[in-house]
Amino acid sequence: MKMSDRKKKILQIVVDEYINTAVPVSSKSITEKHLTDVSSATVRNELASLEELGYLTQFHTSGGRVPSPQAYRFYIEELMERNDLSESDLDYIERAFNDKSRDVEHLIKSVSEVISELTDYTSVAITPHADKETIRSINLLPCGEGTALLVIMTSERILRDSFIELPENMTDDELSGASKMISQIFAGKGLAEVRDAEEEIVAEFGQYRQVMREVIEALKTYSRPREEDVVLTGADKIFNHPEYEDIENVKNFLTVISSKDKLADIIEGENDEIQINVKIGSSGDKDVPDDCSVVTATYSAGGKNLGTYGVIGPIRMDYPKVISVLENVGKALEELASGKKKDKKDSKNEQKDR
Amino acid sequence: MKMSDRKKKILQIVVDEYINTAVPVSSKSITEKHLTDVSSATVRNELASLEELGYLTQFHTSGGRVPSPQAYRFYIEELMERNDLSESDLDYIERAFNDKSRDVEHLIKSVSEVISELTDYTSVAITPHADKETIRSINLLPCGEGTALLVIMTSERILRDSFIELPENMTDDELSGASKMISQIFAGKGLAEVRDAEEEIVAEFGQYRQVMREVIEALKTYSRPREEDVVLTGADKIFNHPEYEDIENVKNFLTVISSKDKLADIIEGENDEIQINVKIGSSGDKDVPDDCSVVTATYSAGGKNLGTYGVIGPIRMDYPKVISVLENVGKALEELASGKKKDKKDSKNEQKDR
């Protein structure tokens, strides 16, 4: 059955209304507030039909109707009206990113905060996956007791959280020599590439074979997002939404967000080329709770991936608002990145508008 | 009024029982399970007296009695019986710390996990405060686009999360020069000392004044614990305890733990010399929720501070278990630290037993 325009209109009203009020919507309320030119009986017929099509559900026969996940998807695809952010919201974004963006790790935190604050949902962010980046240089800094700090500069950022064990009696000078040598060999190679080619590389390496092996070992820890790469902000925001008066929902939610591993899986989706990605309920096979939606966006500026950001919250989410915020934050980041580069080096990035 | 031995005994029974069952305890249950040689009426008299003394409270006249915060304090001071950990728990601790303790940041995570797992409460940990440490060396690594990574080696560990902005056109060689110079001047000084002496130091510094200023600026961020220094594990564990069936309690709890700042304040107490520290309810003026207890321990080995660890949970906490776990984890850490040092350098740390 084809959806008539009126059906669409009614579905849109239901979703809008339910998002705003969290109360199942009745035929009467529709005719009173939005569709004053038909009677509630007519709307009832349409509602019954929409229910048959799988867009609406009722908890019990006298309780009004609630959109199904399918309805939300349709709503986002075709029905939703973008509403612009308020002046104050735009201001807030403007002021939030002045010069904090020194590196991805810091940036990610403030962006995540902004998103959570403006949307009133819990925000999750994850740094871009290091695997695809190429190594620019490798530094080994002595730090006493036979260990060294490994600092890897990649094309995109700095990785600095690994320690390696040194052979006995290695002097600082030898370490510095090894550091330079390794750096030269790895420069220009991809992180994943080095990890996988392991044996050959170590073999052709003489004196510093052990150090080399340790370095490669350390590189392996970057194949998965680390805990530090996943940022969570505003977990307590869920209590602003009535679905979380129910302890079971809170339990679900908290269980998911207390594992950074799970979080990483959830928001690190296939959203490489897609700008904004919406997962509703258990749509995917991932371990998103049935009653949650996740909206994510991957930002990049000047070819540089700036991470994936998103919100996680109830299915009854204010999608227009969330999507607006994500879009506007994205714009602001692009401007910041390209503007900054221009200031410093006269970059050739053209402004991207959508 | 002086507490008779029997009163103490009864109070102990009440606290033990309530900790285990979470159900208000009645005079009858006491005489049935523990004090079989007196009648329930006698116990009732004692209970009434204990209530008058402020150790017990009743919700309603027929609901059995519940220990007050005061009772828990007394219990911990005088009544509690330490029970040894089970073999499997000891094993678990044993296996948990093999060679993960490469540096405090990593150590803190695994220790926190162990504590949460064994106690079944949410665990919080915080790295030692950098302020008291002395600087061993300072390294500036170039990382493109006019910025440098600042790596500070202190007496205790490595701080490596700051970036500083470089003057225009500074070459890598110049940077390396500045790095060495700054390192020499700061070596041996305390972190706080350098921060506070700011102006004098900068003044007597010539060529690299701007870099210097940036370095000091960066040092300032270590005066407070950073988000990365606070680790939270097992937040979802609270649902294993019946007090958190109540949404209000969950709300309180989640609000506190979702701010790393607040968490830091809570567990970073005055427990410098005290081994184990227990805060019950709103005993202090801190922002511990009224219905929460916090038990913390600060570990050190060989004069090296290893951080503060603890659990946060309901007032009705299994103190004997928690304290045992904290003690045993502490022992294991000491052994690990001294054992390791012995392996490597034949350290002179004598084994500390208690």
Added chain:
DNA sequence: CATTAGCACTTGAAGGTTGAGAGTGCTAAC
């Protein structure tokens, strides 16, 4: 043939009643 008025029907939420069960406080006896 789509629309509508009208009405019976279903359901949950709120409020009240009741009885059972638990636990205490008190008193009088030992």
Added chain:
DNA sequence: GTTAGCACTCTCAACCTTCAAGTGCTAATG
């Protein structure tokens, strides 16, 4: 000082009733 016994209080669950909301259906209407 201890205890048996009993009246009293309070909660909890079950049950009922009433009320309001909202629907589905039917028959009338243009």
